[in-house]
Structure formats: structure tokens, C-alpha cells
Amino acid sequence: MFRWKDGTTDEQVDAIEAALGTLPGEIPELGDYHFGRDLDLVNANFDFCVVADLDDEDAWATYRDHPVHRRIIEELIAPHVDTRVAIQYAIT
Amino acid sequence: MFRWKDGTTDEQVDAIEAALGTLPGEIPELGDYHFGRDLDLVNANFDFCVVADLDDEDAWATYRDHPVHRRIIEELIAPHVDTRVAIQYAIT
Numbered sequence: 001m002f003r004w005k006d007g008t009t010d011e012q013v014d015a016i017e018a019a020l021g022t023l024p025g026e027i028p029e030l031g032d033y034h035f036g037r038d039l040d041l042v043n044a045n046f047d048f049c050v051v052a053d054l055d056d057e058d059a060w061a062t063y064r065d066h067p068v069h070r071r072i073i074e075e076l077i078a079p080h081v082d083t084r085v086a087i088q089y090a091i092t
Numbered sequence: 093m094f095r096w097k098d099g100t101t102d103e104q105v106d107a108i109e110a111a112l113g114t115l116p117g118e119i120p121e122l123g124d125y126h127f128g129r130d131l132d133l134v135n136a137n138f139d140f141c142v143v144a145d146l147d148d149e150d151a152w153a154t155y156r157d158h159p160v161h162r163r164i165i166e167e168l169i170a171p172h173v174d175t176r177v178a179i180q181y182a183i184t
Contacts, residue, residue: 001093001177001179034181034183035181036181036182036183036184037181038179038180038181039149039180039181039182041149041152041180042178042180045177045178045179045180046177046178046179047179048179048181049179049181051143057131057133060133085093085137085138085177086134086137086138087093087130087137087138087139087140087141088130088131088133088134088137089126089127089128089129089130089131089140089141090128090131091126091128092128
């Protein structure tokens with residue numbers, strides 16, 4: 001979950017969404033994959049989230065470290081991040 | 093997504109999980125519903141998350157305001173919350 005820096009534009013977030021949308025085609029280990037902007041129903045929410053379903057810890061590490069994913073993070077996401085929070089949890 | 097206060101016990105989180113597990117039976121509008129503890133794969137992660145799939149904004153508001161949900165929040169969750177972050181986003 002991300003809070004963007006002030007001044008981050010809709011076009012920059014569009015580019016992030018377009019790039020993330022390529023990842024299911026790049027990473028076979030990646031299961032259900034959803035991401036999107038906050039709908040602005042509640043004040044003080046975060047701005048953007050990414051939710052990835054992965055079968056196990058190895059699949060998660062493959063996703064995390066995949067070079068296309070890393071390039072998206074470094075080139076498109078990281079420059080705009082004010083705050084990032086994350087969790088990995090098990091669906092039983 | 094929650095970060096618990098120092099001193100929050102496993103038993104207190106067990107009670108939260110047990111109570112949240114009753115909500116799909118209480119709230120017909122609630123679709124897929126997952127929650128859980130951080131797996132501790134990454135330092136500095138948050139501690140707990142709740143992910144609720146809801147069909148639309150009305151269903152989300154019903155879930156948010158349901159008295160059983162509010163009682164769980166007030167009695168079991170809120171006393172242990174150091175930090176809470178949230179987002180509502182659309183799955184397309």
C-alpha cells in the first residue's frame with residue numbers, strides 16, 4: 001500500500017498501472033493480481049495498493065525479485081513513494 | 093492493515109481472528125473475506141491485515157457499519173491498534 005508524494009500525477013499512476021498489468025504475463029508464479037487507486041471514500045486513506053496472490057514463499061520471492069517487477073519499482077514507483085506499508089499473510 | 097501496540101498478545105490476536113471469522117455469517121453483503129497475521133518474511137512489515145471483497149459502495153458501507161463488526165472493532169481491535177492504514181479500490 002502506497003502513499004504518493006505530493007505532486008504525483010494521474011499520468012504517472014496510469015503508467016504504473018499499465019506496467020503492473022504486464023506482470024501476470026511475465027511471472028507464471030503470479031496468481032490473482034489486483035491493484036488500484038483509492039476510491040476516495042474515506043479521508044486519510046492511502047493512495048494505491050497492490051494485492052498479489054502467490055502459492056508459497058518461493059513464488060512470492062520470485063515475484064518480488066523478478067527483473068521486470070524490479071524495474072517497474074525502481075523506475076516508475078519508487079520516485080513517487082512517500083510511504084509504503086506491506087504485509088504477507090496466509091490464506092487458509 | 094494494522095500495526096499492534098507493543099504488548100499485544102497472540103491470544104488477543106486469536107480472539108480478533110475468531111471474531112472476524114463470524115462476519116461472513118453475519119453480513120450477507122460480505123464477499124470473499126480474508127485476514128491474517130504477517131508471516132514475518134520481511135522486517136518492518138505491518139502486523140495484521142483484513143481484505144474484504146464487496147460488490148459496491150453500499151455493500152462496503154453495510155459491512156463497515158454492521159453492529160457486529162463495530163463491536164469487534166471497538167472491543168477487540170481498537171484497544172491494540174498502534175497504526176491503521178486502509179484503502180478502498182475497485183477490481184475491474
